[in-house]
Amino acid sequence: MRKQIIGSSWKMHINSINMAEETGEDLNKLLGHESRVEMFILPSFPMIPKLSEVLKNSSIKYGAQNMCYEEKGAFTGEVPPLVLKELGCSYVEIGHAERRSYFNERDENINKKVRLAFKYGMIPVVCIGEEERDKKENIGEIKIRSQILWALNGLSKEDAQEVILAYEPVWAIGKEEAASVDYVENMHGHIRDIVKKELGEEVSKNIRIIYGGSVGPENSKELSKREDIDGVFVGRFGLEAENFKSIVDNFIR
Numbered sequence: 001m002r003k004q005i006i007g008s009s010w011k012m013h014i015n016s017i018n019m020a021e022e023t024g025e026d027l028n029k030l031l032g033h034e035s036r037v038e039m040f041i042l043p044s045f046p047m048i049p050k051l052s053e054v055l056k057n058s059s060i061k062y063g064a065q066n067m068c069y070e071e072k073g074a075f076t077g078e079v080p081p082l083v084l085k086e087l088g089c090s091y092v093e094i095g096h097a098e099r100r101s102y103f104n105e106r107d108e109n110i111n112k113k114v115r116l117a118f119k120y121g122m123i124p125v126v127c128i129g130e131e132e133r134d135k136k137e138n139i140g141e142i143k144i145r146s147q148i149l150w151a152l153n154g155l156s157k158e159d160a161q162e163v164i165l166a167y168e169p170v171w172a173i174g175k176e177e178a179a180s181v182d183y184v185e186n187m188h189g190h191i192r193d194i195v196k197k198e199l200g201e202e203v204s205k206n207i208r209i210i211y212g213g214s215v216g217p218e219n220s221k222e223l224s225k226r227e228d229i230d231g232v233f234v235g236r237f238g239l240e241a242e243n244f245k246s247i248v249d250n251f252i253r
Ligand code: PGA
Pocket: 009, 168, 172, 173, 174, 175, 212, 213, 214, 215, 233, 234, 235, 236, 237
């Protein structure tokens, strides 16, 4: 049985350490003892030490929105995986659509980051998803297949089944409405088939596939009912602790 998982990347929506602390405290009050689902938040790097204090002994875990694809060396402005580990990060987000498009993130480096995440004992949350033009040209599934193969390349089965695949169609991020639940469910089935073909039935049964892209308290109700949707990855509509809680509540079975 796959445990449902609800994550929230704060991106740069929350843009001060004070605001991060307050939000963390609010979340902890509402959900700090909730153990029926897995939960994580991903603040900006410099907020992590504060969140590690606020969420000490909490059920809500935390992590980072990115990290360097190398362990050390001359990589100006980058964050080494070891530092995230030292700060107590349990998760690290890898390959978000904004990083792929604004910061030129490539599949090859995404794979390096996934491997490093395991080396440093963190769970990689790998974002995959087709762009609007891929959808129009009917090549969305091919694109996703390639992203999955890159993400999981070289992992043992034990590690591969721990990866969280966040399916985030680029055309549904930052919009008023999410992708339709049928569309998402169908894609998740497709993603699980690819994993099965490449890594076998066991991994495909255990790997968690969550949906992200304009998820909120309302549309998460429907998403939570579908067998192949193991949780959600929330952006703008999960920044208020109450909203995040409503979304989490929808996934409690
Ligand atoms: P959004 O972001 O919920 O604000 O659309 C989702 C994401 O990019 O993960």
